[in-house]
Amino acid sequence: MSLQNVHHIAIICSNYAVSKDFYVNKLGLSVIQEVYRKERDSYKLDLALNGHYVIELFSFPNPPTRPSRPEACGLRHLAFLVDDIETTISDLNSKGIETEPIRVDEYTGKKFTFFADPDGVPLELYSI
Incomplete structure (x- = not known):
């Protein structure tokens, strides 16, 4: 394969x-x-x-609803790689899209955060 x-x-x-x-x-x-x-x-x-x-x-x-939080079995989230997480968060917030506080990946040191699509599908922003 x-x-x-x-x-x-x-x-x-x-x-x-x-x-x-x-x-x-x-x-x-x-x-x-x-x-x-x-x-x-x-x-x-x-x-x-x-x-x-x-x-x-x-x-x-x-369509039937599907549980996505907390930590439901199946696809966990879709992550988007971004150059500038703070600017991207600001842009999303200006469009009425709420984001969680920025976290730092303990293994890579990279910043990340989560937000959701209109159906609650978890989406992630991850710093380059």
């Missing part, structure tokens, strides 16, 4: 318009392709970060 890279992360949202606005207009990801699948009453939005395909955002009618 020869895994090369992570291809994408798939996220199912409860409110497509709100999540699309969050990932595109607030976090700044760019739209690669948006498709409405009538037979599923579902949107699929492919998003890129710095030209790299990273997220598939899906909408489905009445």
Whole structure:
């Protein structure tokens, strides 16, 4: 087996318009392709970060909720690498996105913090 890279992360949202606005207009990801699948009453939005395909955002009618905190089994969080964590936090806060206090990774000495998408999916900022 020869895994090369992570291809994408798939996220199912409860409110497509709100999540699309969050990932595109607030976090700044760019739209690669948006498709409405009538037979599923579902949107699929492919998003890129710095030209790299990273997220598939899906909408489905009445998706079940999934526990994400505290420390639920399964995918723990999605982390974004940032050059300047303080500036990024300030930008998120100015858009009404709350962030946790900055912490320092005890092993790497790098700063990090968490925030959440509109459905409570944990997202992390991690300093370069």
